[in-house]
Amino acid sequence: MNLTVDNVGWRIRGRPLLQDVSFEVQSGETLGLIGPNGSGKTTLLRLLAGLEKTKQGTVYLGNRDISRLPRREVARTVAFVEQQASTEERINVYQAVSLGRTPFLSPLRPWALEDEQIVACALHDVGMSQLANRAWHTLSGGERQRAHIARALAQQPEILLLDEPTNHLDIRHQLSLLQLVDHLPVTVIVALHDLNQAMMCDRIGVMEEGRLVDIGTPRTVLTAARLRQTFGVHVDILPAPGEANPVMRFRQAL
Amino acid sequence: MMAVKPQQASPLRSRWFWLSPLLLLGSLVAGAAIGETTIPIDTVLKVVANRFVDAHYPIDPIDAGIVWNYRLSRSVVAGCCGAGLALAGVVLQALLRNPLADPYLMGISAGASTGAVLVAIAGWGGGVLSLSSGAMAGAAAAFGLVTLLAGAAGRGVGRSGSAAGAGGIILAGIAGSSLFNALTAFVIARSASAEQARGIMFWLMGNLSGVRWEDAYFAVPAVLVALLTCLWHRQALDAFTFGTDSAASMGIAVRPVRAVLIGTVALVTAVMVSMVGAIGFVGLVVPHAMRLLVGSRHWRLVPASAVAGAIFLIGADVVSRIIVKGQVLPIGVVTSLIGAPVFAVILIRGATSR
Numbered sequence: 001m002n003l004t005v006d007n008v009g010w011r012i013r014g015r016p017l018l019q020d021v022s023f024e025v026q027s028g029e030t031l032g033l034i035g036p037n038g039s040g041k042t043t044l045l046r047l048l049a050g051l052e053k054t055k056q057g058t059v060y061l062g063n064r065d066i067s068r069l070p071r072r073e074v075a076r077t078v079a080f081v082e083q084q085a086s087t088e089e090r091i092n093v094y095q096a097v098s099l100g101r102t103p104f105l106s107p108l109r110p111w112a113l114e115d116e117q118i119v120a121c122a123l124h125d126v127g128m129s130q131l132a133n134r135a136w137h138t139l140s141g142g143e144r145q146r147a148h149i150a151r152a153l154a155q156q157p158e159i160l161l162l163d164e165p166t167n168h169l170d171i172r173h174q175l176s177l178l179q180l181v182d183h184l185p186v187t188v189i190v191a192l193h194d195l196n197q198a199m200m201c202d203r204i205g206v207m208e209e210g211r212l213v214d215i216g217t218p219r220t221v222l223t224a225a226r227l228r229q230t231f232g233v234h235v236d237i238l239p240a241p242g243e244a245n246p247v248m249r250f251r252q253a254l
Numbered sequence: 255m256m257a258v259k260p261q262q263a264s265p266l267r268s269r270w271f272w273l274s275p276l277l278l279l280g281s282l283v284a285g286a287a288i289g290e291t292t293i294p295i296d297t298v299l300k301v302v303a304n305r306f307v308d309a310h311y312p313i314d315p316i317d318a319g320i321v322w323n324y325r326l327s328r329s330v331v332a333g334c335c336g337a338g339l340a341l342a343g344v345v346l347q348a349l350l351r352n353p354l355a356d357p358y359l360m361g362i363s364a365g366a367s368t369g370a371v372l373v374a375i376a377g378w379g380g381g382v383l384s385l386s387s388g389a390m391a392g393a394a395a396a397f398g399l400v401t402l403l404a405g406a407a408g409r410g411v412g413r414s415g416s417a418a419g420a421g422g423i424i425l426a427g428i429a430g431s432s433l434f435n436a437l438t439a440f441v442i443a444r445s446a447s448a449e450q451a452r453g454i455m456f457w458l459m460g461n462l463s464g465v466r467w468e469d470a471y472f473a474v475p476a477v478l479v480a481l482l483t484c485l486w487h488r489q490a491l492d493a494f495t496f497g498t499d500s501a502a503s504m505g506i507a508v509r510p511v512r513a514v515l516i517g518t519v520a521l522v523t524a525v526m527v528s529m530v531g532a533i534g535f536v537g538l539v540v541p542h543a544m545r546l547l548v549g550s551r552h553w554r555l556v557p558a559s560a561v562a563g564a565i566f567l568i569g570a571d572v573v574s575r576i577i578v579k580g581q582v583l584p585i586g587v588v589t590s591l592i593g594a595p596v597f598a599v600i601l602i603r604g605a606t607s608r
Contacts, residue, residue, distance in 0.1 A: 046499075082503075085500050087351075091551075099495060102504040103504055107488070107489070
């Protein structure tokens with residue numbers, strides 16, 4: 001399903017957090033969002049997830065205005081993995097992932113065998129089938145993040161929104177998580193901090209002070225001039241032998 | 255590694271599903287049998303049989319009066335209060351994601367006290383209003399004020415408004431409780447005699463002595479409505495596990511669901527407090543204890559807490575009647591005296607079994 005963002009803006013107490021953001025994401029595409037802290041990535045993702053109503057412009061799911069769709073219907077199409085979502089409850093991984101079936105359940109449509117299979121499948125997709133019975137509070141940060149993604153996958157979304165999913169993970173978990181995301185058969189919009197990791201996206205959008213200042217393929221977007229202007233760093237972009245994408249070496253802050 | 259357990263095995267297979275109604279009935283019968291004069295259980299059953307199916311067992315009319323008019327009605331209301339307060343605790347702890355949330359958080363008991371004191375001591379309503387209706391009005395006023403305050407506090411927060419809304423209710427509840435407790439103290443200090451003050455203190459600690467069947471006609475439907483509302487929203491309650499944003503992103507209409515659930519439990523709490531005063535610890539302890547026993551999924555937790563709260567309060571009422579000869583203790587004293595150590599044991603055992 002296509003996602004269209006049309007001239008979207010959002011402000012809090014008169015201070016604009018997003019202004020005039022427009023872009024379109026094709027079905028199956030992986031779009032990376034990069035930008036310095038406070039540039040509006042999280043706010044944009046929250047608008048796309050329908051968690052906040054746009055105060056200007058419109059977000060379209062397919063050709064329907066997301067703000068006019070019932071929450072339940074949005075949740076059947078769009079899944080959102082927040083930056084930090086923790087719980088004190090004593091639940092296990094299976095129970096946490098099965099929460100993803102919520103948009104399909106109702107008091108009159110209880111848990112069924114079908115849901116069980118979908119949850120098992122989601123656990124398998126993130127490689128956590130073995131950990132299904134582990135208590136949530138015994139999981140490592142990486143395992144929790146994978147479980148959250150499994151929970152999102154259990155929603156069987158067509159569009160998956162991830163807000164800095166590799167934060168606080170060690171390098172091995174970062175890479176395996178990104179591989180996982182890359183292989184998912186859904187449209188993914190992911191906010192990322194690591195610019196080298198952003199290279200693996202199909203396209204990259206650059207956020208700066210609430211505006212989308214550039215969007216395109218990694219090679220066209222991630223230029224030395226762009227990184228100097230948006231991130232305030234001097235960078236060398238070096239060809240990596242045997243790799244499709246170049247690598248970035250950060251030299252110093254401006 | 256155990257096999258993956260299905261999340262919702264059929265409740266019919268659980269032995270608690272069958273046992274808990276029996277336990278509840280048993281505690282009702284015990285509540286009717288035990289007291290200053292012990293009445294044999296078969297007499298209790300005969301009284302009930304005479305009432306319900308015209309069995310015409312020959313029973314001493316004094317015994318029959320004690321069982322039916324005094325003890326059984328009292329036990330039924332105690333059970334309803336326990337169930338209602340426990341349900342309120344379950345809902346508030348789930349929605350506000352705060353383990354310390356309890357039914358009195360929203361200023362309800364403080365408001366009820368103020369209302370009761372205004373009627374009983376300051377003489378508002380000119381003798382037409384009963385203590386209960388005064389308490390009910392006070393509870394409603396306090397809840398309204400706290401909700402308004404929480405709403406106003408939540409509006410200024412913006413992005414994390416929904417998350418801060420939960421914290422806002424807790425803070426607003428504390429502010430509201432302080433205000434109404436101060437009003438209560440003010441009224442007592444201004445106009446109560448020492449005797450009146452003692453009486454009102456007794457009522458504030460929880461008092462089931464004046465309870466009759468007319469109260470049960472209110473209490474039973476109130477609890478049933480609350481129970482059904484909670485069960486209907488069980489999946490929504492589960493969805494709040496990772497917070498309001500997470501619930502919203504899984505399709506829960508957070509604001510309406512929260513309004514319905516909090517409104518329902520506030521109403522139930524107000525009904526209970528207006529009848530029997532503020533009974534502490536039930537709404538806090540019972541849900542936590544049940545989480546350890548049956549887990550935190552609400553399709554189990556909701557009924558388990560309701561039944562356990564009912565049994566706990568019926569038992570506490572029996573204890574309050576017999577522990578000091580010739581005197582009835584406020585039930586709130588008993589619930590706290592039992593509840594606090596039990597809670598401590600649960601916490602410690604729960605911590606070590608992790």
